[in-house]
Amino acid sequence: xxxxxxxxxxxxxxxxxxxxxxxxxxxxxxxxxxxxxxxxxxxxxxxxxxxxxxxxxxxxxxxxxxxxxxxxxxxxxxxxxxxxxxxxxxxxxxxxxxxxxxxxxxxxxxxxxxxxxxxxxxxxxxxxxxxxxxxxxxxxxxxxxxxxxxxxxxxxxxxxxxxxxxxxxxxxxxxxxxxxxxxxxxxxxxxxxxxxxxxxxxxxxxxxxxxxxxxxxxxxxxxxxxxxxxxxxxxxxxxxxxxxxxxxxxxxxxxxxxxxxxxxxxxxxxxxxxxxxxxxxxxxxxxxxxxxxxxxxxxxxxxxxxxxxxxxxxxxxxxxxxxxxxxxxx
Amino acid sequence: xxxxxxxxxxxxxxxxxxxxxxxxxxxxxxxxxxxxxxxxxxxxxxxxxxxxxxxxxxxxxxxxxxxxxxxxxxxxxxxxxxxxxxxxxxxxxxxxxxxxxxxxxxxxxxxxxxxxxxxxxxxxxxxxxxxxxxxxxxxxxxxxxxxxxxxxxxxxxxxxxxxxxxxxxxxxxxxxxxxxxxxxxxxxxxxxxxxxxxxxxxxxxxxxxxxxxxxxxxxxxxxxxxxxxxxxxxxxxxxxxxxxxxxxxxxxxxxxxxxxxxxxxxxxxxxxxxxxxxxx
Numbered sequence: 292x293x294x295x296x297x298x299x300x301x302x303x304x305x306x307x308x309x310x311x312x313x314x315x316x317x318x319x320x321x322x323x324x325x326x327x328x329x330x331x332x333x334x335x336x337x338x339x340x341x342x343x344x345x346x347x348x349x350x351x352x353x354x355x356x357x358x359x360x361x362x363x364x365x366x367x368x369x370x371x372x373x374x375x376x377x378x379x380x381x382x383x384x385x386x387x388x389x390x391x392x393x394x395x396x397x398x399x400x401x402x403x404x405x406x407x408x409x410x411x412x413x414x415x416x417x418x419x420x421x422x423x424x425x426x427x428x429x430x431x432x433x434x435x436x437x438x439x440x441x442x443x444x445x446x447x448x449x450x451x452x453x454x455x456x457x458x459x460x461x462x463x464x465x466x467x468x469x470x471x472x473x474x475x476x477x478x479x480x481x482x483x484x485x486x487x488x489x490x491x492x493x494x495x496x497x498x499x500x501x502x503x504x505x506x507x508x509x510x511x512x513x514x515x516x517x518x519x520x521x522x523x524x525x526x527x528x529x530x531x532x533x534x535x536x537x538x539x540x541x542x543x544x545x546x547x548x549x550x551x552x553x554x555x556x557x558x559x560x561x562x563x564x565x566x567x568x569x570x571x572x573x574x575x576x577x578x579x580x581x582x583x584x585x586x587x588x589x590x591x592x593x594x595x596x597x598x599x600x601x602x603x604x605x606x607x608x609x610x611x612x613x614x615x616x617x618x619x620x621x
Numbered sequence: 622x623x624x625x626x627x628x629x630x631x632x633x634x635x636x637x638x639x640x641x642x643x644x645x646x647x648x649x650x651x652x653x654x655x656x657x658x659x660x661x662x663x664x665x666x667x668x669x670x671x672x673x674x675x676x677x678x679x680x681x682x683x684x685x686x687x688x689x690x691x692x693x694x695x696x697x698x699x700x701x702x703x704x705x706x707x708x709x710x711x712x713x714x715x716x717x718x719x720x721x722x723x724x725x726x727x728x729x730x731x732x733x734x735x736x737x738x739x740x741x742x743x744x745x746x747x748x749x750x751x752x753x754x755x756x757x758x759x760x761x762x763x764x765x766x767x768x769x770x771x772x773x774x775x776x777x778x779x780x781x782x783x784x785x786x787x788x789x790x791x792x793x794x795x796x797x798x799x800x801x802x803x804x805x806x807x808x809x810x811x812x813x814x815x816x817x818x819x820x821x822x823x824x825x826x827x828x829x830x831x832x833x834x835x836x837x838x839x840x841x842x843x844x845x846x847x848x849x850x851x852x853x854x855x856x857x858x859x860x861x862x863x864x865x866x867x868x869x870x871x872x873x874x875x876x877x878x879x880x881x882x883x884x885x886x887x888x889x890x891x892x893x894x895x896x897x898x899x900x901x
Contacts, residue, residue: 302733306740313746317753437881439830441837441852442873449861449869460861547773550742557744558834562856576752576839584752591745599740 310592375582385586396567403491411499419507435497440555444490444562461564506537546602636889642882650695661693679867697847705828708767710821717778739772751840815894826883848872
């Protein structure tokens with residue numbers, strides 16, 4: 292088991308290293324000059340002012356140093372928690388901007404991931420090999436997983452928000468409210484939270500239900516199932532055994548799907564102008580705020596790595612074989 | 622054997638339905654744009670017109686023909702899906718075959734690489750890359766999608782190769798002095814060709830979805846149209862608030878139909894290739 296975690300941690304460490312390196316490399320080796328694009332955005336006419344700004348931005352990126360020193364400085368700044376200054380919200384440090392947005396994203400992501408996973412697995416296992424349910428669940432599930440996140444979000448916002456007028460479609464709380472711990476504020480928060488949550492939940496739910504249904508059907512063909520049936524075990528017991536085996540690939544699948552789920556949350560936030568990381572990314576792109584974009588990237592990578600590690604721990608808990616070092620864990 | 626597969630393929634409702642949907646959209650995307658004498662972004666009609674005989678899907682706030690945009694957008698969507706899917710499948714196959722067949726430290730190294738790319742959230746990496754690109758095209762978009770979405774394919778192919786590696790016919794080829802690339806190409810790949818095809822279809826679908834998300838965030842191709850860009854424009858120019866449902870429903874429905882049809886096709890093909898799954 293120590294070997295299992297050691298390997299995983301090595302991979303995550305390397306991934307973090309690669310992510311930071313990508314983050315450092317892209318502005319430097321991509322075609323196009325970030326300093327130039329910032330200058331053109333500032334739209335200054337006087338040549339003297341342009342030169343002063345160019346010098347300022349070049350020093351800010353550290354472009355005047357040798358490459359290896361730029362790279363070490365980049366790591367140094369990162370370890371001090373210094374991600375630069377946001378241009379969009381000048382002069383707030385990027386890390387402050389991000390930390391303000393993170394709770395909203397987590398508040399959407401964690402419930403939608405966990406609930407869709409549990410509900411999807413339960414439902415998929417229930418539907419498997421039940422003719423009538425199977426014939427309805429399967430098509431619906433495929434349509435849901437094939438739906439782009441932003442489109443479902445747009446449809447929900449339009450149908451329930453604008454046409455029916457039941458839910459608000461923008462922001463995280465009413466524009467007339469100040470954040471406080473009152474019932475009115477919490478209610479408004481929940482009201483604004485529901486639609487983005489629902490659209491994330493639905494798309495992910497379809498995928499889990501299909502995956503689980505297929506796994507259960509596969510498991511019901513296995514030898515141990517035939518043996519149990521031959522012994523005359525009740526169908527419920529057989530299903531419960533199949534479920535315990537079928538859940539393992541779904542745990543691994545959760546780790547594999549994390550990137551897609553995060554991406555889904557980002558675009559959903561954009562649809563609802565929900566002030567999380569997705570909204571930050573949109574603003575960063577529209578305002579050419581590269582520091583903010585890169586800081587958000589690192590934050591998301593760290594979050595995904597932590598989540599992966601949590602799933603690894605969970606895997607050990609649900610699969611006894613990894614604990615005794617028998618099975619080769621995925 | 623060929624005929625047997627065809628026999629089951631034509632009788633598989635999922636496969637036939639999925640293929641028909643894909644073909645309809647493909648033909649619409651290829652031939653459809655020919656019936657317009659204006660480009661997808663030209664201002665040709667009255668602004669905000671509802672669907673009518675003249676403009677089948679209505680017009681945008683600026684008077685652009687949504688139906689024309691949709692047909693041109695289908696082209697972009699198929700193109701990015703095919704290019705991204707092919708590239709991802711190619712990288713995944715090379716990495717998977719080599720890692721699975723060679724084993725040893727080559728395998729260790731490639732598996733490490735696969736796992737690292739697997740953990741990195743693809744879309745967020747693509748965001749950073751595309752944000753720094755001044756001019757963005759469908760080709761470059763597909764290139765980067767391909768380079769980031771191959772890992773799970775590589776992992777699956779590696780596992781399959783691993784199980785084929787020690788079969789008798791592979792040993793025989795090795796003993797008779799056949800070179801490694803040839804063994805992989807002639808002995809191993811044909812034995813999992815159906816599997817490779819299924820992998821490609823899934824990569825095709827996911828490339829379309831990733832491209833649509835990128836376009837929606839505003840990092841799509843700088844010129845031209847795609848279904849994702851249509852959604853982006855609709856959201857940016859408040860089609861929702863103005864009630865222009867004909868602007869944002871078709872592009873999303875198009876993507877959903879294409880990707881859903883690919884998934885259903887995938888299940889159907891799986892049943893055709895795998896006799897165990899058939900009778901249901």
